[in-house]
Amino acid sequence: MAAVLGAGVAVAALPAVAHTPVWDKPTGQGNGDVYVALGDSxxxxxxxxxxxxxxxGCHRSTKNFPSLVAADLDVSTFTDASCSGAVVADLATAQRRGEYDNDAQFDAITEKTTLVTFGTIGGNDMGLVGLATDCVKGDCVPAAGTDPxxxxxxxxxxxxxxxxxKVKELAPLADIVVVGYGIYLPKDGCPQNFFDLVTAEESNYLQGQIDRLSDLLAEIAAENDVAFADQRLIPGALDHTVCQxxxxxxxxxxYPEGGGDGFTFHPSSAGMKATAGLVAGVVRDLRGVEPEPTPKPETTPTLKPTPKPTLAQRKAELAKKAxxxxxxxxxxxxxxxxxxxxxxxxxxxxxTKVVLKAGGKKVVTDAKAPFTIKVKATTLKKKLKKKSSTLKAVVTVKHSGLSTSRTVTLKRPGCVK
Known part of the structure; x- marks a missing residue:
């Protein structure tokens, strides 16, 4: 979905385009946040x-979810570095869009940045839109036992x-929210809406790969102790898929491209609004901030609700659990x-998860209670030939939306000495 140029017209590349804040309010205005949005189309x-x-050439809409999040949170400075067609590499390198060379998305981040939404990103790396097109054109489901x-x-x-x-390095004080992809197709899809060109099996495979990408983003967010916004959990998401x-x-x-409200297999303005509500809520929850309630007349005294634990309290409880x-x-x-x-x-x-490592390499992962791993002693002996090799367990612990990992060095049992 590159920018369309006139047929036969050669346009010289312009100098790299630096990121300019959408707005930068005077000192004292806004909530003080310096917000940068990274992502793809x-x-x-x-x-x-x-x-x-x-x-x-990046096709950034004024109604995209970062713009709505920035307005909702009343951030002081907002820079939208997202760009259609972006792959993960474009976070760190300039991206060509039509006649423009846009600066690397990371260039928008500084040590003063206090909020970063990371994604959505990764869909173009795994060829999400191309995969959807393949499902329309022909059979996109791979042979059993294969994973293309x-x-x-x-x-x-x-x-x-x-x-x-890298984001943590560039903005050590920033809150980071990784954003996953949503529910594009319900179970078995809707073949009748696509002239029977996309079968139920193809729909399930396609959504399965989207879920696989979102699950990967969720895992990486947890492993790096940052927040994750899961669009699949937005209330009513199943009622607003491509099948509506x-x-x-x-x-x-x-939907007719050029209709002014999104391209096929991409969010509409209503979808962006739903995503913005989710992301803004994750940011508030991360910071222990309650949204401003709508004022209502009170006829009788009401008890004040018990305040939610602060982020510091939640982190302290997580540390105790670990x-x-x-x-x-x-x-x-x-x-x-x-x-x-x-x-x-x-x-x-x-x-939530235990990973057993021997000699620095992963042996097995257990993600189900009661978290008991059984491995052949001969298997571990091979991996622990050197006396200096260690047997370790990496335990992931979650609490109140936060996650951390603790590495425990284990004493070698007698059968692998």
């Missing part, structure tokens, strides 16, 4: 009119993790079938 709002007057996107998702994990780490029509669509299905985790490795089984049993226990609760 699902963030920029391609096809939603009006676009910003100074747009440089395995390499893309492996690379995405590395690149997205590095991206979040007109104004009910949060994600455009068969500290309370105990992990032990023991030997079990017969001499011919010796096994190492690794068990994570805690009286505080909150454990």
């Amino acid at each position: 699902f963030t920029a709002g391609i096809g939603i009119q009006p676009e910003r007057s100074d747009d440089t 996107l395995a390499r893309e998702f492996t690379q995405l994990r590395t690149d997205l993790t590095a991206g979040i780490e 029509w007109d104004s009910r669509q949060w994600i455009r299905g068969l 500290k309370a985790v105990k992990v032990a490795a023991t030997c079990a089984g017969t001499k011919k079938n010796r096994k190492v049993v690794v068990k994570a226990t805690t009286a505080k609760g909150g454990v």
Whole structure:
């Protein structure tokens, strides 16, 4: 979805376009936040009119969710660095859009930045729109036992993790909210809405890959101790997929491009509004801030609600839960079938995942209670040949929307010494 130029017209590339704040209020105005939005066309709002007057081929809409979040939170400075067609690499390098070279999205971030929305991003890396097109044109479901996107998702994990780490480096004081993708298709889709060109099986595969991307973003957010906004959890999301029509669509299905309210398989202005409400809510929850209630006349005295724990209190409770985790490795089984049993226990609760590492490499992951891992002793012996090799357990603990990991070095049980 690159900018369309006149047929046969050669346009010389202009100098790289630096990021200019959409607004920068005078000192003392706004809530003090310096907000930067990063992302692709699902963030920029391609096809939603009006676009910003100074747009440089990125198709940034004035109604995209970052603009609505910035207005809702009353931020002091807002810079929209999102750009249609962006891949993760464009966060760190200049992106060509038509005749424009837009500066790397990270260039919009400074040490004064206090809020960053990271994404949506990654959909173009795994070819989301192309995959949807393939489903329309023909069978897009791969053969059983194959995963044509395995390499893309492996690379995405590395690149997205590095991206979040870079944001933390550039803006050490900023709150970061990673934004996942939404529900584009309900279970079994709606073949009749696509002239039976997209089958139920293809719809489930397509949404499955979108969910896979959102799950990856959620995992990376948790691993890096930043917030995650899951669009799939927006109330009513299933009632506003591509299978609806007109104004009910949060994600455009068969909708005329150029209609002024989003492109096919991209958000509409209504979808952007729903996403903005979610993201602004995540930011407020992250900071322990309650939205301003609508004033109502009171006829009788009411009890004040118990205040929610502050972010500092939630972090302190999370630290207690992580500290309370105990992990032990023991030997079990017969001499011919010796096994190492690794068990994570805690009286505080909150454990969501345990990763066993031997010699610095992951051996197995357990994401279900009671978090007991069993591994053949011979398998661990091979990975722990060197005396300096260590056996470790990385335990992920969650509490009140926050997540952290604790690494515990385990004493080698007798059967792997």
